[in-house]
Amino acid sequence: MTIEQVINEIKPANQKAMQMCENRFDSIAKPLKSLGKLEYAIIKIAGMIEKHEVEIDKKALVIMCADNGVVEEKITQTGQEVTAIVAENFLKNKTSVSIMAGYTNTKLFPIDIGIAKDTNLTNKKIAYGTKNFAKEPAMTKEEAAQAILTGISTVFELKKKGYQIIATGEMGIGNTTTSSAIASVLLEKSVDEVTGRGAGLSNEGLIRKIKVINDAILLHQPNKEDMIDILSKIGGFDIGGLIGVFLGGARYRIPVVIDGFISAVAALMAVKMNPLVKDYLLPSHVSKEPAAQMILDEIGLSPFITCDMCLGEGTGAVALFPILDMAVRVYQEMSTFEQIKVDAYQPLDA
Structure with a gap:
């Protein structure tokens, strides 16, 4: 299957399932819409999976x-060696997200x-790292497409195994640099507006980071209408894989949770490929990185959590799971107005 085929096979959310889910929420013995975004999330999931019986246990x-x-x-x-060290620790339950995933009964797939x-780790290696985009394109267009297809196929495999919701995460030293470069192009904002300190740069390091990104954009002139072109010139394999996860989630009708800045950049690119x-x-x-809120605004999404997190790995996405679990339990188990013989709340005119 090609990327184009996947994009063309994506269908809108099922409005009937969403309406049935909303009707169920409105029948529950509580003030109308009083769980706010929690209700909206479950209603949205119903539209994704095309049924109002929402379950996200797996x-x-x-x-x-x-x-x-570009770490060069x-x-x-x-240094670059940290990527492999941290990535291997995902398998040993020795990272923040590993511990959080254990608490939320989430299976890790690094x-x-x-x-x-x-x-x-599961080996889907495109190459041994990207090229230094300060000097040449980060990857070929063929490699960019392969990264996206890797993400799509990963979702297909998880769907076959019965997974009901997917959180996204990443690990790669230097990936706030690639993400900031892409954000600058897509948002048409200056590099200094969208670039932060990542995992902790000094003032001098931040100035150097901004210059490297500026120079790379001038060198490669990425086409803001062509996501493959942008990814190949100034992106990373991790971002490409996540683009594929978001496209695959839409194609195979599985809810996908955005994590922080890097994940959100990939989500925006997927939305640009098919709204x-x-x-x-x-x-x-919403991450502490400067462009994080800008990216969510561009997509048209509002975050559930504002904790000034900027760790990555999928920590923010996994942190959402207990909140969604509570919302599902209320949706499934709470009594209705009819069951407790109380008049239902009626919507008021605005």
Whole structure:
């Protein structure tokens, strides 16, 4: 299956299922719409899965792990070797998100889509890291397409295994640099407006990071209407894989939760490829990175959580799961007005 075929096979959310879900919520013995975004999330999931009986018990977290050649430009606090170390620790329950996933009964699927060395992760490696986009395109267009298809096929595999909701995560030193570069192009904002300190840059490091991104955009002139062109010139394999996860979620009708800035950039790129992808996205939190809120605004989504998180790995996406679980339990188990023999609340004119 090609990317174009996947894009063309995406259908809108099922409005009938959403209406049935909303009707059920309105029948529950509580003030109308009083769970706010929690109700909206469950209603939206009903539209994704085409039925009002919503269940999200079987949860997955897909973590796309890759290295970025631009790290050569000293735009990060740590070296490239950290990517493989942290990625391997996903398998040992020794990372923040591993512990959070255990608490939320979420199965981790860390994927080596482009780490600079061999690892014990699921091997879907496109190459041993991208090229340094300060000097040349990060990858070929064929590699960019392969990264996206890897994400799509990952969703297909999880669907066959019965997973009902997917959180997104990433690991790759230098990926706030690639994400900031893409955000600058897509949002048509200056690089200094959308670029932050990542995992902790000094003032000098931040100035260097902004210059490297500016110079790369001038060098490569990415076409803001062509997501493959942008990804190949200034992106990363992890971002490409996540674009595929978002496209695959829409194609195979599985809710996909956006994590932070990097994940949101990939989500925006998927929406640019087909606006219907938005029907299958759930935001989680808004990252501390400068462009994080701008990206969510561009997609048209409002975060559930505002905790000033900026860790990555999928931590924000997994943090949303207990909130969604509580909403589903209320939806499934709470008594209706009819059952407790109380007059139902009536909507008031605005």
